[in-house]
Amino acid sequence: MAKGFSRPAGGAGGGRMQQFQRLQQQLAEAQAKLADELVTATVGGGAVKVTMAGNQKCTSVEIAADLFEQADPEMLQDLILSAVNMALDQSRDLASERLGPLAGGLTT
Numbered sequence: 001m002a003k004g005f006s007r008p009a010g011g012a013g014g015g016r017m018q019q020f021q022r023l024q025q026q027l028a029e030a031q032a033k034l035a036d037e038l039v040t041a042t043v044g045g046g047a048v049k050v051t052m053a054g055n056q057k058c059t060s061v062e063i064a065a066d067l068f069e070q071a072d073p074e075m076l077q078d079l080i081l082s083a084v085n086m087a088l089d090q091s092r093d094l095a096s097e098r099l100g101p102l103a104g105g106l107t108t
Contacts, residue, residue, distance in 0.1 A: 030098050032056065039094055041086035047071075048079040052087040054094045 001058045034054030049062040061083075067076065 016039045025062065027099065033095045034095055034098055037094060037098075039087055039090035041090060044079045044087065048076075048083045049078075050083040052091045053085075054091055056088060056091050056095070058084065058087070072101040 016021050035057070037054040038051050038059060039054070040049060040051045044067070047064045047067045049060075050058065051060045051062075060079065063076070063080070067079075071079070
């Protein structure tokens with residue numbers, strides 16, 4: 001620091017720091033809540049169902065038993081891949097919806 005210069009206590013920088021810390025806390029709380037929110041994608045008329053949390057963690061994959069008898073492996077793989085990607089998209093949309101307003105607080 002320059003000689004003879006002292007920063008005022010609680011100046012503009014301190015207010016921004018407190019605002020940033022509040023925003024960080026709100027963001028952490030929103031992310032924790034996202035982990036509890038679920039989205040589900042189904043494909044093949046409900047033959048494959050994938051459930052994903054708002055934090056992009058896959059929580060379950062359900063495959064109808066009769067699909068194993070009817071489907072060839074490639075078709076089953078395509079259905080699973082499609083359901084996972086749809087669930088990821090839904091989960092990302094949910095996260096964007098929940099976290100978007102908080103991100104606006106990061107601009108000056």
